[in-house]
Amino acid sequence: MADSRRSRKYARGGFRAGRLVFLDETWAKTNMTPTRGWAVRGRRLLASVPHGHWHTTTFLC
Template sequence: MAEDRRHWRIWQRYMDPERFVFLDETGAAINMISRYGWGPRNERLVDATPHGHWRTTTFIAGLRSTGLVAPLVLDGPMTGEAFLA
């Protein structure tokens, strides 16, 4: 294992950071809204929440040293088929 680490450190010297692309994914679903909250003492807390869509929205993009590339918004979760596309 120590030998592998040594080779990795040597190989890092020759890596070009401009060629790296990291995929980052995040998602949001409006049904994740908390149904409970804090309000004034002895008063009922009433508020509105969005409703009717109940699906996940997913955002994925490539991160490079120069910024974001190839952003994509999906109306639904990330699936294997969507990832390969």
């Protein structure tokens, strides 16, 4: 049993789980703006959206 634990520790490189950092990459596009939304009953929904400037923003978390 001790030998299998030792070999597992060697296989994972001796990393400690508390020191691992996970990165997540995602993106958003300016042309993904919804064309419909919610407003108070009887009132028109007014909002500004980027028009004609199609950009992609990539970020890491």
